[in-house]
Amino acid sequence: MDISYIINELAEDRENYFNAIAPPIIQSSNFAFKTVNQMRNAFADEYATYLYSRGLNPTVDILRKKLAALDNAEDCLVFNSGAAAIFAAVLANVKSGDHIVSVKNPYTWAQKMFNVILPRFGVTTSYIDGREIENFERAILPNTTVIYLESPNSWDYALQDLKAVADLAKAENIITIIDNSYCTPIYQRPLDYGIDLTLQSATKYIGGHSDTVAGVLSGSSKMIERIFNSEYMNIGSGISPFNAWLLIRGLRTLPMRLQHITQTTTKVINYLNQHNKVEAVLFPFDESFPQYALAKQQMQGACGLLTFIIKADTVEQIEKFCNNLQHILMAVSWGGHESLIIPKCAGFVASQFNPQHKEHRMLRLYVGLEEADYIIKD
Ligand SMILES: *Cc1c(COP(=O)(O)O)cnc(C)c1O
Numbered sequence: 381m382d383i384s385y386i387i388n389e390l391a392e393d394r395e396n397y398f399n400a401i402a403p404p405i406i407q408s409s410n411f412a413f414k415t416v417n418q419m420r421n422a423f424a425d426e427y428a429t430y431l432y433s434r435g436l437n438p439t440v441d442i443l444r445k446k447l448a449a450l451d452n453a454e455d456c457l458v459f460n461s462g463a464a465a466i467f468a469a470v471l472a473n474v475k476s477g478d479h480i481v482s483v484k485n486p487y488t489w490a491q492k493m494f495n496v497i498l499p500r501f502g503v504t505t506s507y508i509d510g511r512e513i514e515n516f517e518r519a520i521l522p523n524t525t526v527i528y529l530e531s532p533n534s535w536d537y538a539l540q541d542l543k544a545v546a547d548l549a550k551a552e553n554i555i556t557i558i559d560n561s562y563c564t565p566i567y568q569r570p571l572d573y574g575i576d577l578t579l580q581s582a583t584k585y586i587g588g589h590s591d592t593v594a595g596v597l598s599g600s601s602k603m604i605e606r607i608f609n610s611e612y613m614n615i616g617s618g619i620s621p622f623n624a625w626l627l628i629r630g631l632r633t634l635p636m637r638l639q640h641i642t643q644t645t646t647k648v649i650n651y652l653n654q655h656n657k658v659e660a661v662l663f664p665f666d667e668s669f670p671q672y673a674l675a676k677q678q679m680q681g682a683c684g685l686l687t688f689i690i691k692a693d694t695v696e697q698i699e700k701f702c703n704n705l706q707h708i709l710m711a712v713s714w715g716g717h718e719s720l721i722i723p724k725c726a727g728f729v730a731s732q733f734n735p736q737h738k739e740h741r742m743l744r745l746y747v748g749l750e751e752a753d754y755i756i757k758d
Pocket of ligand 1: 487534595
């Protein structure tokens with residue numbers, strides 16, 4: 381399906397709402413029935429009817445159809461955070477006694493789920509270096525039911541070979557789930573490689589304006605309907621109609637925002653690469669990146685998020701650099717209009733800084749919608 385069609389037309393039945401260009405926000409918790417029989421049918425299958433907005437909602441449905449089409453998926457669910465999408469996807473595919481193989485250092489709250497919540501229910505997780513397919517083969521146990529991926533990782537951009545992992549998992553009857561937040565479906569469509577479930581934090585590029593927290597989970601109709609009828613309804617973490625509307629608005633400009641950010645990021649990286657205080661730049665589409673070939677093979681683009689390692693002997697030098705930035709904001713998240721930075725050293729007490737550890741000198745930069753020169757000057 382044409383991306384322009386998905387973004388501008390798909391699921392927009394304008395004749396049903398006064399030919400308005402912008403879709404309405406159906407800010408209603410519940411929906412009425414004309415007959416007992418209609419109500420009975422709705423109770424019997426909530427996935428087929430508007431009954432209550434913790435389940436289906438018309439504004440959210442417009443968004444769902446667009447996001448599923450972008451992922452080349454049969455269906456999707458939209459959550460009120462990316463973390464909720466991760467939780468529902470994993471919870472739906474494990475039971476007591478099961479085992480998960482996860483790439484190491486996935487998103488923080490995925491790790492907390494694997495390390496803190498799931499062990500309480502007898503579900504264990506092995507972390508592996510996902511850059512080598514052999515590590516997956518070695519880690520799979522008879523009770524492994526889920527392989528959890530994040531490609532690229534959002535700090536060191538480690539990739540997994542999606543096709544190879546999907547093939548392996550299918551042969552072993554294991555469900556594959558990927559966090560695709562870095563790429564968005566514009567730059568990577570994991571389902572096309574045989575991955576079962578793809579999710580992303582829509583807080584990032586989909587929303588695009590740093591004003592909404594949301595998550596998307598896409599897959600087969602069968603799997604998505606099953607998750608709707610259990611985890612989605614039970615956790616009650618569906619997106620609100622207003623936030624769904626903000627995401628529909630964000631989608632209108634998604635490809636052009638990514639395009640602009642991709643161009644700007646290239647200029648910023650070229651600048652950083654020749655700077656004498658910069659030791660290295662980590663970015664999947666940089667020719668020096670160890671998995672550059674795989675990145676080029678399975679991703680249509682890379683943008684915005686990069687990590688650079690600066691030369692510093694003391695933590696004060698890094699702090700001085702960050703504290704003196706005039707335009708680039710120090711904040712978590714990414715994907716919005718504004719450039720952002722997080723120094724790794726903000727994650728530990730300053731006295732533990734050791735310049736020998738490269739990671740301690742890492743700065744994660746998100747290149748926003750500003751002009752390249754503006755960011756470079758800062
Ligand atoms: C932000 C983020 C999430 C979590 O999404 P929220 O919308 O913040 O809940 C998950 N994975 C990655 C890679 C992220 O960057």
